[in-house]
Amino acid sequence: MTQPRTEPQSDFERAALPFVDSLYNTAYRMTRNPEDAEDLVQETYLKAYKYFDKFEEGTNLKAWLFKILKNTFINSYRKKQQSPPQSDFAEIEEVFENQVSEEATGQMKNPEDELLEHVLDEDVQRALDSLPADYRMVVLLADLEGFSYREIAEILEIPVGTVMSRLYRARKLLESAMLLYAREHGYLRDGEPAKMRSRDAARSGDTAAPPSEEFHHKAQS
Amino acid sequence: MNCREVKQVIFLFTDNEMEETLLASFRAHLEHCPECAQQINYTRKLLTIVRSRCCREAAPARLRLRILQTMTRRGIVPE
Numbered sequence: 001m002t003q004p005r006t007e008p009q010s011d012f013e014r015a016a017l018p019f020v021d022s023l024y025n026t027a028y029r030m031t032r033n034p035e036d037a038e039d040l041v042q043e044t045y046l047k048a049y050k051y052f053d054k055f056e057e058g059t060n061l062k063a064w065l066f067k068i069l070k071n072t073f074i075n076s077y078r079k080k081q082q083s084p085p086q087s088d089f090a091e092i093e094e095v096f097e098n099q100v101s102e103e104a105t106g107q108m109k110n111p112e113d114e115l116l117e118h119v120l121d122e123d124v125q126r127a128l129d130s131l132p133a134d135y136r137m138v139v140l141l142a143d144l145e146g147f148s149y150r151e152i153a154e155i156l157e158i159p160v161g162t163v164m165s166r167l168y169r170a171r172k173l174l175e176s177a178m179l180l181y182a183r184e185h186g187y188l189r190d191g192e193p194a195k196m197r198s199r200d201a202a203r204s205g206d207t208a209a210p211p212s213e214e215f216h217h218k219a220q221s
Numbered sequence: 222m223n224c225r226e227v228k229q230v231i232f233l234f235t236d237n238e239m240e241e242t243l244l245a246s247f248r249a250h251l252e253h254c255p256e257c258a259q260q261i262n263y264t265r266k267l268l269t270i271v272r273s274r275c276c277r278e279a280a281p282a283r284l285r286l287r288i289l290q291t292m293t294r295r296g297i298v299p300e
Contacts, residue, residue, distance in 0.1 A: 007289075020285055024279070034278075049292060120274075164233065168229075178270070
């Protein structure tokens with residue numbers, strides 16, 4: 001009987017296994033489920049091994065693996081994936097459309113630099129999760145994996161021009177969502193410095209945490 | 222290039238994906254338009270936040286083992 005192995009042996013394993021974290025992270029963000037993400041990545045590796053003779057040596061192995069991941073996701077997981085909260089996305093789209101119409105009428109929007117300072121890690125996560133799958137994928141490939149437009153075009157099997165327009169819309173939607181969430185907590189508790197609201201402050205379990213808004217109301221009445 | 226056109230191709234610039242021919246007129250516009258220059262800074266800041274704040278899930282150790290072991294079981298890896 002063959003002993004279970006813990007170390008890569010073949011050329012394929014040595015070349016392809018270093019991408020397991022990148023593939024898993026993308027799979028997790030696309031399926032929103034750790035079990036599905038594991039299955040998706042495993043399936044990707046098995047398919048990649050099976051068709052490894054079709055891979056042209058010297059070309060981009062990471063991009064090739066991501067293309068297999070994308071196809072496997074579309075064929076097996078896309079239908080069953082949980083849809084994002086629709087109400088969230090409708091609100092984001094509204095913010096986005098307003099932004100677009102302002103730009104179209106030539107009104108120069110003031111960059112919301114200050115609001116950007118209030119964006120928390122979980123806002124970024126929530127904003128990304130709220131994007132429809134096609135937009136989420138293009139942001140993951142460009143901004144988290146650092147693929148070029150040409151590589152993304154190969155992975156998604158779409159023209160480079162489509163990559164550009166999809167990425168544009170995806171990032172603008174992401175921006176709208178991040179600012180929407182930042183605004184939500186940025187103005188909920190007036191006068192409280194943004195840093196105090198960070199996850200670190202919450203995690204520290206600090207008993208000297210600033211009193212809640214409710215407390216303020218009671219204290220004033 | 223005017224402000225509107227700059228906005229449409231702003232990501233090409235921040236992603237270093239802009240062609241040389243476009244780059245010259247893009248830069249020329251930035252030189253005399255502080256608003257667009259500010260927009261570039263803002264966009265860079267925004268992208269940095271997305272890239273650095275998004276938490277990356279590492280693959281569980283068991284997944285790596287699962288991949289290796291399934292290949293062995295299926296006999297697709299020569300021993």
